[in-house]
Amino acid sequence: MLYEFDRGSTAPEATKNIQAVYGEEAVGSSTCYRWFSKFRSKDATLTDKPRSGRPVDFDDEALQGLLDADPHQTTRELAEQFNCHHSTVERHLHALGKVHKYGRSVPHQLSKDNLVQ
Structure with a gap:
């Protein structure tokens, strides 16, 4: 999706291009819209942010x-x-x-x- 965003594609175009290569189940339009809005806000990191919740400390x-x-x-x-x-x-x-x-x-x-x- 970052590649499609950098190419100047819109979210629907990116969805269509990705699905053409990887199949209909690869990505949905809502996912593309969410990632494109993240990229537009100048956040191009592809790693997960730390989440809240109880940390795992099992031995x-x-x-x-x-x-x-x-x-x-x-x-x-x-x-x-x-x-x-x-x-x-x-x-x-x-x-x-x-x-x-x-x-x-x-x-x-x-x-x-x-x-x-």
């Missing part, structure tokens, strides 16, 4: 340590220990590549030893 290493000590813990039990919601624990378990099977958290990807077993 994945501590989670891994608790799982190593007792892999049979549920996400709700882990959430109580971290004083957070169980869905937060689930997200971090997924990021660590763990899934809950057979009453314990196990690696999502099987190792060669697991495949042999």
Whole structure:
């Protein structure tokens, strides 16, 4: 969109040009209008601005340590220990590549030893 803006295109023209290359689902006209108004206000940064809200301060290493000590813990039990919601624990378990099977958290990807077993 910045390229189209620098070229002198209007928002509808930019939408049409982008959709011609990337398809109808690539960008909507309202998105182009919003970005063009941002560019017109002399703000050509393409990075996200800091957002308000609660910062993420979750210790994945501590989670891994608790799982190593007792892999049979549920996400709700882990959430109580971290004083957070169980869905937060689930997200971090997924990021660590763990899934809950057979009453314990196990690696999502099987190792060669697991495949042999």
